[in-house]
Amino acid sequence: MVLNAEHLSLTLGAGRAEVLRDVSLQLDRGEVVLLEGSSGSGKTALGVTLCGLLPPWAGNWDLHGRIRLAGVTVEQGRWNSEAGILLENPWTQLSGMKETVREELAFPLECRGVSRGEIPEIVERYAMLLGVADLLLRQVHTLSGGELQRVLTAGALVTRPRFLFLDRPLTEIDFGFRRNLLDVIRSQVKEDGGGALLVEDPWLMPGERFSRVLRLDGGVLGEFGGEAANGEALPEKSVPRRNSPCGTLLRAEGLSFGYDPGRMVLEGVSFSIGHGEITFITGPNGAGKSTLGRILTGILRPHAGELFLDGISYHEIRQRDTMSRVGFALQNAGLHLSRSTVREELELAERWGHPPGPLTGILGLDRVLDTHPLELTQSGRKLLALALATGANRWVAVLDEPTQYQDGDGFRRIADAVRFLSGEGVAILLISHDPRLYREFPEAGEIALGR
Amino acid sequence: MLHPLTQIIVAIGFIFAVSMPPLEEGLAVLLFGLGATLIMPARTETRLVRSFLTVLAVAVIFLLLIHGVWWHPFGLSRAGMMEGMSAFVRIGAPVVAVLYLSRNIRSEELFALMLDLRLSPVVVLILFRTIWLIPRLTARMEETLTALRLRGMPVESPADRVRALVPALGAIFASLFAEITDNSLVIAARGFLQPGRKTHVLALRFGVRDGAVIMMVIVLAGILWF
Numbered sequence: 001m002v003l004n005a006e007h008l009s010l011t012l013g014a015g016r017a018e019v020l021r022d023v024s025l026q027l028d029r030g031e032v033v034l035l036e037g038s039s040g041s042g043k044t045a046l047g048v049t050l051c052g053l054l055p056p057w058a059g060n061w062d063l064h065g066r067i068r069l070a071g072v073t074v075e076q077g078r079w080n081s082e083a084g085i086l087l088e089n090p091w092t093q094l095s096g097m098k099e100t101v102r103e104e105l106a107f108p109l110e111c112r113g114v115s116r117g118e119i120p121e122i123v124e125r126y127a128m129l130l131g132v133a134d135l136l137l138r139q140v141h142t143l144s145g146g147e148l149q150r151v152l153t154a155g156a157l158v159t160r161p162r163f164l165f166l167d168r169p170l171t172e173i174d175f176g177f178r179r180n181l182l183d184v185i186r187s188q189v190k191e192d193g194g195g196a197l198l199v200e201d202p203w204l205m206p207g208e209r210f211s212r213v214l215r216l217d218g219g220v221l222g223e224f225g226g227e228a229a230n231g232e233a234l235p236e237k238s239v240p241r242r243n244s245p246c247g248t249l250l251r252a253e254g255l256s257f258g259y260d261p262g263r264m265v266l267e268g269v270s271f272s273i274g275h276g277e278i279t280f281i282t283g284p285n286g287a288g289k290s291t292l293g294r295i296l297t298g299i300l301r302p303h304a305g306e307l308f309l310d311g312i313s314y315h316e317i318r319q320r321d322t323m324s325r326v327g328f329a330l331q332n333a334g335l336h337l338s339r340s341t342v343r344e345e346l347e348l349a350e351r352w353g354h355p356p357g358p359l360t361g362i363l364g365l366d367r368v369l370d371t372h373p374l375e376l377t378q379s380g381r382k383l384l385a386l387a388l389a390t391g392a393n394r395w396v397a398v399l400d401e402p403t404q405y406q407d408g409d410g411f412r413r414i415a416d417a418v419r420f421l422s423g424e425g426v427a428i429l430l431i432s433h434d435p436r437l438y439r440e441f442p443e444a445g446e447i448a449l450g451r
Numbered sequence: 452m453l454h455p456l457t458q459i460i461v462a463i464g465f466i467f468a469v470s471m472p473p474l475e476e477g478l479a480v481l482l483f484g485l486g487a488t489l490i491m492p493a494r495t496e497t498r499l500v501r502s503f504l505t506v507l508a509v510a511v512i513f514l515l516l517i518h519g520v521w522w523h524p525f526g527l528s529r530a531g532m533m534e535g536m537s538a539f540v541r542i543g544a545p546v547v548a549v550l551y552l553s554r555n556i557r558s559e560e561l562f563a564l565m566l567d568l569r570l571s572p573v574v575v576l577i578l579f580r581t582i583w584l585i586p587r588l589t590a591r592m593e594e595t596l597t598a599l600r601l602r603g604m605p606v607e608s609p610a611d612r613v614r615a616l617v618p619a620l621g622a623i624f625a626s627l628f629a630e631i632t633d634n635s636l637v638i639a640a641r642g643f644l645q646p647g648r649k650t651h652v653l654a655l656r657f658g659v660r661d662g663a664v665i666m667m668v669i670v671l672a673g674i675l676w677f
Contacts, residue, residue: 092634
C-alpha cells in the first residue's frame with residue numbers, strides 16, 4: 001500500500017468549518033483513483049493534507065487522524081520527498097526563480113540535489129512525454145494556459161514521487177492530448193509502484209477508466225465501486241465556420257498575430273459569423289484561441305488582416321466602442337470583479353450600459369445578491385462574470401471556458417444563458433475544452449486554429 | 452557573460468562613484484550610468500525601465516519641491532535646490548544600480564549565485580518573491596483594468612484608471628495573497644525549503660573579463676577616494 005489515511009477530520013479557518021469528516025483512504029500500488037466532488041467540497045484540502053502541506057506557521061487548522069505515505073508517517077509542515085502535488089491554477093505554480101521552460105523543469109531536480117549532468121536528460125525525457133519539447137527554450141510567461149499546464153504536470157512528475165495529488169490537470173489540455181497525459185501518469189505510477197489521486201471533472205475524460213472513483217461530499221468520502229468516469233467520446237460534430245448564411249455580423253479576413261517577432265500565433269484566419277450564431281473557437285494548446293478572443297474585443301490589434309463589425313472596419317471604430325459591442329468573459333472570472341456584493345456588481349453593469357437583465361435569473365444570481373463576489377465558489381464567480389460581460393447592448397459575446405468548474409446545474413444555467421443570448425441575436429464565440437458544450441450545441445460552427 | 456557577482460560589484464562601485472564626488476560630478480556620473488544602462492542591450496526579459504524612470508522622475512520632482520520651493524511667501528531657494536538634488540543623487544544611485552542589475556543578471560544566474568553562496572533557501576525565496584511582487588502587482592492591475600474595460604468602464608484618463616482600480620484593490624490583493632499561498636505550497640512540495648544540498652544546471656565561473664572589470668572598479672574607486 002502506498003498511502004493509508006485513517007479517520008481524517010480537518011477544520012479550517014476562524015469559524016472552524018469542518019472540511020473533512022472521518023475520511024479514510026487507501027491507495028494501493030499502481031492505483032490511479034479519481035476524486036470527484038462539487039466546488040468547495042474539500043478535495044484540494046484533502047490532497048494538501050495527504051501531502052503533509054498544511055502549513056504549521058499559518059492558517060487556522062486542526063487535523064485529527066493518521067496518514068502514512070510509503071511507510072512513513074506524514075507530519076504536516078514536514079517535507080515528504082515521496083509526495084508530489086499539482087494545484088488547479090497553473091499561473092500560481094511557477095517557481096518565480098526561472099525564466100524558460102527548460103529551467104523551470106530543472107528546478108524540482110535541482111531542489112533535490114540531482115547531479116548537474118543528469119538533469120538535462122531527465123528534463124528532455126519528460127518534455128517529450130508531455131509534448132513540450134519544442135517549448136523548452138520559451139519564456140514561461142509566454143505560454144498559453146494549456147502549455148503551462150503540461151509543463152507543470154511534467155514538473156510534478158519529474159522527481160518521480162510515489163504519491164501524486166493532481167488537482168484538475170486536464171482543464172486546459174486540448175482534447176487530443178488528454179489521454180496521452182493520463183497514460184503518462186498511469187505508466188509512471190505503475191512503473192514506480194506508486195499511487196495517484198486525481199481530481200478532475202469526469203466529463204473532461206469521456207470513456208476514461210479508473211481503478212476507483214471516490215466522491216467527497218460535505219467532507220464525507222464515498223466510493224463508487226471500481227468503475228469509470230462517465231461520458232462518451234467527443235462527437236465529431238462540428239460545422240466548419242466559413243461564411244455565415246444569415247447576415248454577417250462579424251467578419252475576419254486573413255488575421256495574423258504574434259507576440260514575438262518571428263513567432264506567429266495566428267496566421268491567415270478568416271471567418272464570418274451572423275447574428276445569433278454560436279461558434280466554437282477550437283485548436284490545440286497554444287493555437288491562439290484566447291488571443292483571437294482578445295483581438296475580436298479590440299484589446300489586441302492584428303499584425304495583418306482586417307476585422308469588420310456589422311460591415312464597418314475595426315480601424316474606423318474606437319477601441320472603447322468595440323469593447324462595448326463585443327463582450328468578453330475572461331477565463332479568470334475574478335478579474336471582472338470589483339465591488340463588495342453581487343448586487344453592487346449588477347448595478348454597476350447597469351450604470352455602464354450593460355444590465356444583465358434576465359441573465360440574472362437564468363444564471364441564478366438572484367439567489368446570491370448580497371454575497372461578496374470573493375465568497376462565491378469558483379463556479380459562482382464564473383456565472384457572475386458571464387452576466388457582467390454579456391449584459392444588454394452586446395452584439396458579440398466571447399466566452400472563454402465558460403463552463404469551467406460547473407457541475408450539472410451550473411452547466412445547465414450557462415447553456416440556457418447562451419441560448420438566451422443567441423435568441424437575442426448576439427453572436428456567441430465559445431472557447432472551451434468541455435465536451436458537454438459541444439454536445440449541447442451540435443448546430444454550432446467552428447473556427448479551427450492551428451491546423 | 453560576466454559572473455553575476457562581478458555585475459553586483461560593478462553596481463556597488465557605481466553607487467560609490469556617484470556618492471563620493473561633489474554634487475555636480477556625482478550627478479554627471481549618475482546620468483552617465485543611467486544612459487549607459489539604457490543603451491546596453493538587456494540580457495533579461497525584465498521590463499522595468501518605465502517603472503524605474505517613473506520612480507526617478509517622481510523623486511526628483513518631489514525632492515526639488517520639498518527642498519527648493521518656499522510656499523509662504525512663494526519663492527525658490529538655490530541652496531534648497533542643491534540640497535534636493537543632492538538627496539536625489541543619493542536616492543538615484545541605488546535605483547540605477549538595481550535597474551542595471553535587473554537588465555544584466557538573469558534569474559537563473561541569480562539562483563545559481565545564491566546557491567553557490569549557500570544562502571538559506573528562505574532568504575532566496577524571500578528575495579525572489581520581493582523581485583516578483585512589483586511586476587506581478589503591476590500585471591495584475593493591468594489585467595484588472597482590461598477586464599473592467601471589457602465590462603464597459605471608462606478607463607482612458609489617469610483619473611478614470613484610479614477610480615476603476617481603487618474599489619478593485621481588495622480583490623487584487625486577495626488574489627495575490629491566494630497566489631502566494633498556492634505558490635508556497637508548491638515550492639515546499641518540491642523541497643526547495645529543505646536544508647541540504649541543492650544543485651543548479653548553470654555553472655557559474657569567474658573569467659579573465661571578470662578579473663579585469665573588478666580591477667577597473669577598484670582602480671576607479673581608489674581614484675575617487677583619493
